[in-house]
Amino acid sequence: MSTQEAYLAQVDHAISDAALDTIFRNARTMRHWQDKPVSPTLLMAIYDLMRWGPTETNITPARFHFVVSKEAKARLEPLLDESNRRQTMAAPATAIVGYDLDFASTLPKLAPRAAENLRAMLAKDPEKARYMAMRSTGLQGGYFMVAARALGLDCGPMSGFDPEGVDKEFFAGTQIKSYFLCNLGFGVPDSVRPRAARLGFDEACKIL
C-alpha cells in the first residue's frame, strides 16, 4: 500500500487520486479500437464486480449479452444506426445491456424475505415491474461501465440501435428488453473527441 493509500484508508477509506482519474476524470467514450481482444475472463471480471452494486430490494434486473464472435456481430450489425456500425464491428466485444421484466422469478434467491409479497404485487402491476426493472438496470449500467474502466477497459456506450429488432434477434423467448449497448475494448487514445461540457454544481445540485 502506498503512503497515499495508507493515509486515505486511515482517514475514511477513500480511494487514490489515480483511481478516480481512471474511473471518472480521464475516462472517455471510445469510438476507435485497438486490434486487441478482450478475454472471456475479463468480461466475467466486469460482472463479478458490478453485481455487488445496490438495486431496489436487490432485484438486480440487468442482463448482459456479450457479442464477441463474428457470427453474433453479423446478427447485430443491421440493427445498429448507420453511425454506430463501423465502431461496433471494430470493437472486440459489444455488451447488449437489457432489463429482465421477469426479474420476479429470481426473487426467491435474491430477496427471499420479500419474494412472496413482491411477486404477488408485480404480477398485478406490470407497469410498476417495468419501472422497477428500468430504474435498477440504469444504476447497474452505471456500475457496469465503472467496473469495466476500473479493470483497464474502455467503454463506448450507444443508444442508436433498433431496440425491437435487438429484442427479437437476441432475446426471443425471454422477457428481456434491450436498454443500451456498450462497446468494450482498448481504445485508440488519441482518437477521442474534445470533451463535452458538464453542468456546474449550482446548475445540477442544491444543498437544502
Next chain:
Amino acid sequence: MSTQEAYLAQVDHAISDAALDTIFRNARTMRHWQDKPVSPTLLMAIYDLMRWGPTETNITPARFHFVVSKEAKARLEPLLDESNRRQTMAAPATAIVGYDLDFASTLPKLAPRAAENLRAMLAKDPEKARYMAMRSTGLQGGYFMVAARALGLDCGPMSGFDPEGVDKEFFAGTQIKSYFLCNLGFGVPDSVRPRAARLGFDEACKIL
C-alpha cells in the same frame, strides 16, 4: 505510487484491488449512521466526479438536491415510507435524485452540435424525452453512488417514498421528477445486514 499500482498502470490502467473493494466488493447499503457530518465540500466533490460519467448525447439529466438542514429534513420526513424514516432522519445528508424533463434547455451548453435537432424532436415526443431522462439518470445514479463510496462515504439508497409528494414539496416550479433517494454519511460498520445473494455470471450473462 505503490508497486501494485505501478504494475497495473503499466499493463492496462486498471485500479488497485483495495479500490475495487471500496467501490464494489466491500461497499454495503447503510441504515445506521455515525453522528459525523458530511461537509458541503464533500457533497460538491461527489458531483465533481460523477458528472464525467457518460450519458446519451451528453444530456446529463440527473439533478441532486441534498437535504441536510433540520428544516429540510422535516419537510422530507412525512413523505418517506415509515420503514425509511428513522435512518433518514439520522443520516447527515439525503440526496433526492431526480430527472429533469426539461433537460433540452441545457443542450446548447452540453451538446451544441446536436441541440437544435434534438430539442425539436423532444418537443414533439415527450414520452421519448421521459424515457431518455430516466435511462441516463439511472446511469448517473450509479456513478453517483460509486463516486460517494470512492470518496469514503457510505450510501443508503431508498425507493420507499411518495414521489408525487416529494416532487410537489421539493421540485415545485420545475420539471424535475424524483427517481430515488440516497442517504449519505459514515455508517456504523457492524450494523449491516448479512449480504444478499447475487446472480452468477451464467444466470445474468451470455457470451455470444
